[in-house]
Amino acid sequence: MGRGRxxxxxxxxxxxxxxxxxxxxxxEGTSMSDLVCATGMAKPGLxxxxxxxxxxxxxxxxxxxxxxxxxxxxxxxxxxxxxxIVVRRFxxxxxxxxxxxxxxxxxxxVNSLIEGASQHPALKAxxxxxxxxxxxxxxxxxxxxxxxxxxxxxxxxxxxADFFAAQSLALGVMGRTGTNEKELSNFIDVALTALPxxx
Amino acid sequence: MGRGRxxxxxxxxxxxxxxxxxxxxxxEGTSMSDLVCATGMAKPGLxxxxxxxxxxxxxxxxxxxxxxxxxxxxxxxxxxxxxxIVVRRFxxxxxxxxxxxxxxxxxxxVNSLIEGASQHPALKAxxxxxxxxxxxxxxxxxxxxxxxxxxxxxxxxxxxADFFAAQSLALGVMGRTGTNEKELSNFIDVALTALPxxx
DNA sequence: AAATATATATACCGAATGGTATTTTATCAG
DNA sequence: CTGATAAAATACCATTCGGTATATATATTT
Numbered sequence: 001m002g003r004g005r006x007x008x009x010x011x012x013x014x015x016x017x018x019x020x021x022x023x024x025x026x027x028e029g030t031s032m033s034d035l036v037c038a039t040g041m042a043k044p045g046l047x048x049x050x051x052x053x054x055x056x057x058x059x060x061x062x063x064x065x066x067x068x069x070x071x072x073x074x075x076x077x078x079x080x081x082x083x084x085i086v087v088r089r090f091x092x093x094x095x096x097x098x099x100x101x102x103x104x105x106x107x108x109x110v111n112s113l114i115e116g117a118s119q120h121p122a123l124k125a126x127x128x129x130x131x132x133x134x135x136x137x138x139x140x141x142x143x144x145x146x147x148x149x150x151x152x153x154x155x156x157x158x159x160x161a162d163f164f165a166a167q168s169l170a171l172g173v174m175g176r177t178g179t180n181e182k183e184l185s186n187f188i189d190v191a192l193t194a195l196p197x198x199x
Numbered sequence: 200m201g202r203g204r205x206x207x208x209x210x211x212x213x214x215x216x217x218x219x220x221x222x223x224x225x226x227e228g229t230s231m232s233d234l235v236c237a238t239g240m241a242k243p244g245l246x247x248x249x250x251x252x253x254x255x256x257x258x259x260x261x262x263x264x265x266x267x268x269x270x271x272x273x274x275x276x277x278x279x280x281x282x283x284i285v286v287r288r289f290x291x292x293x294x295x296x297x298x299x300x301x302x303x304x305x306x307x308x309v310n311s312l313i314e315g316a317s318q319h320p321a322l323k324a325x326x327x328x329x330x331x332x333x334x335x336x337x338x339x340x341x342x343x344x345x346x347x348x349x350x351x352x353x354x355x356x357x358x359x360a361d362f363f364a365a366q367s368l369a370l371g372v373m374g375r376t377g378t379n380e381k382e383l384s385n386f387i388d389v390a391l392t393a394l395p396x397x398x
Numbered sequence: 399a400a401a402t403a404t405a406t407a408t409a410c411c412g413a414a415t416g417g418t419a420t421t422t423t424a425t426c427a428g
Numbered sequence: 429c430t431g432a433t434a435a436a437a438t439a440c441c442a443t444t445c446g447g448t449a450t451a452t453a454t455a456t457t458t
Contacts, residue, residue, distance in 0.1 A: 004434020005424040028227035029318045032416060042436055044418075053416065105317065110372055114313040117375045118304065119228045128376060159385035166386060170369035173309055176316045177327060186358035187365060194393040203404020204454040231446060241406055243448075252446065 011049045014039040018050075019060035024105040026115050027057050027123060058126055064108040065130050068097055073137045083141070083150045084195055087164055091191065094168045095184040098175025106176030110169055138165040152198050160195070167191050210248045213238040217249075218259035223304040225314050226256050226322060257325055263307040264329050267296055272336045282340070282349045283394055286363055287387065293367045294383040297374025305375025309368055337364040351397050359394070366390050 017039045021030050032053060036043050050056040072093055079086045098106060105111070109130045116123030142161035145151050151160070167188075174184065216238045220229050231252060235242050249255040271292055278285045297305060304310070308329045315322030341360035344350050350359070373383065 003426055003432080005436065007435065025317045026227070026314060028225070029314075031414080033414085042438090043416090045436070047417070048435085106313070111313055113372060113376050114305070114310055115225060115228070118224045124376075131376065156385065156389075159389050162382060163386055163389035166369045166373060169372040170365045173312060173368040173372065174365060177312050177323075177330065183361060186355065187362055190355075190358050190362035190393055193395075194389055196392075202402075202456050204406065204452095206405065230444080232444085241408090242446090243407085244405070246447070247405085 009040045009045075011041075014041050014046075014049070015056075015059060015063055018046075018056055019063050019108070020103045020105075022057055022060045023064065023103055023108040023111065026111060027053075027120060028115070054120070054122060057123060061108060061112055061123075061126055061130075069109070069130060069134065073134060076141055077137050083145045084192060084197070086141075087195060088188065088192055091164075091167060091171065091188045092185075094171050095175070095181075095188060098171060098179070098184065099181055104175070104178070106174075107168065107172030110172030111176070134168070135162065135165045138162070149198055152196055155196055163194065164191070208239045208244075210240075213240050213245075213248070214255075214258060214262055217245075217255055218262050218307070219302045219304075221256055221259045222263060222302055222307040222310065225310060226252075226319060227314070253319070253321060256322060260307060260311055260322075260325055260329075268308070268329060268333070272333060275340055276336050282344045283391060283396070285340070286394060287391055290363075290366060290370065290387045290390065291384075293370050294374070294380075294387060297370060297378070297383065298380055303374065303377070305373075306367065306371030309371030310375065333367070334361065334364045337361070348397055351395055354395055362393065363390070 018035050021034055021038045025034065032043055032046065035041075035046060035056070039046065041049070046056065050059055072090060076086055076090050079089075081089075094107070098104065109127050112123055112127035113131060116125075116127055138161040139158060142151070142157040142164075146153060146155075146157040151157060171184065171187070174187070217234050220233055220237045224233065231242055231245065234240075234245060234255070238245065240248070245255065249258055271289060275285055275289050278288075280288070293306070297303065308326050311322055311326035312330060315326055337360040338357060341350070341356045341363075345352060345354075345356040350356060370383065370386070373386070
């Protein structure tokens with residue numbers, strides 16, 4: 001086993017905790033003291049494990065996306081379900097995560113895009129990377145759908161993909177302000193009427 | 200005229216400037232020193248004119264909404280144009296304000312909702328008030344439209360109104376991340392396909 | 399010109415910030 | 429038991445924060 005004094009807190013668990021704090025309170029709104037209290041790790045321990053505050057924020061956002069974003073995008077990319085089914089599942093999963101009782105703080109990526117836009121180019125950059133990844137998967141899936149005849153050839157598949165990708169931005173803001181489940185559900189129902197069926 | 204030493208800076212102009220700084224950098228991201236530099240007013244002058252930082256932020260957000268939000272909602276409420284025309288105009292005006300070169304910082308209300316959600320209940324409250332006002336006007340306009348036969352009786356007018364009101368949230372996030380004019384335009388085109396015509 | 403009123407400029411305050419150096423404690427290897 | 433190692437705990441640092449007290453400058457009023 002290790003040679004020195006044993007860890008009081010598992011770093012992976014500390015990162016999960018830090019993620020929720022940053023997610024909820026933002027970068028500027030979170031102090032290192034907040035993180036010390038929440039994680040149980042002492043301040044020098046945090047710096048030794050994760051680097052400075054910005055590095056810890058980046059790792060938190062990456063953890064968030066690995067947990068929630070990547071599985072969502074994998075399903076969107078690889079599921080053989082019909083397009084309306086898979087798009088609905090995507091939006092409903094996003095909406096469901098907005099109601100997560102353990103951290104009802106909207107979408108961490110959206111929060112990062114908003115807060116990092118002006119002052120923290122590094123944070124904006126990583127947020128935009130994840131935002132772009134989502135958009136790319138939507139674009140690819142909708143282009144395939146048009147080739148497969150799931151949507152009519154005369155519609156602009158790229159615009160349609162961008163539209164549905166952007167709906168998760170609206171859901172993110174709504175989730176942050178406490179919109180309830182029924183309203184989120186209605187929102188998704190209306191959004192899906194913009195998806196043209198091929199018949 | 201006034202009795203003492205004349206003002207170096209017009210408070211109204213200072214408020215306009217402070218609004219743009221808060222809009223761009225957020226509440227936590229803006230220091231009083233930033234505001235001193237931007238407005239040209241000395242720090243005690245800012246406190247004498249506007250109160251503390253939170254009061255100045257509130258006045259800035261109010262100024263923003265009076266300038267941009269209120270005229271938009273007035274048009275939505277009172278215009279006799281057909282519903283698709285007036286909804287399109289609403290969204291296009293929002294999109295246009297996202298491209299404003301003087302302050303391309305998204306929507307100040309959306310930014311406030313995101314940032315204020317966790318730490319600053321007072322800021323969240325005023326943001327939600329404006330958000331609610333927008334939703335109320337949409338609801339009323341769509342309810343009227345359904346009575347007037349502009350939209351079919353069998354659709355859920357309330358859900359439709361909430362959906363279009365929420366599209367400005369998505370536009371706000373897109374505007375903050377630098378989405379270009381063509382993408383915003385395509386987004387609006389797709390969104391409007393969710394508005395059922397009555398024929 | 400003297401007194402008054404109002405705004406500016408400067409200096410300052412305690413508290414909190416991000417970050418680090420130092421000391422103490424707990425484990426394992428010999 | 430002893431010495432080495434690694435983490436924890438504490439104290440500390442310079443800077444910046446929001447906010448204010450004090451002093452100075454510029455105008456009007458009498």
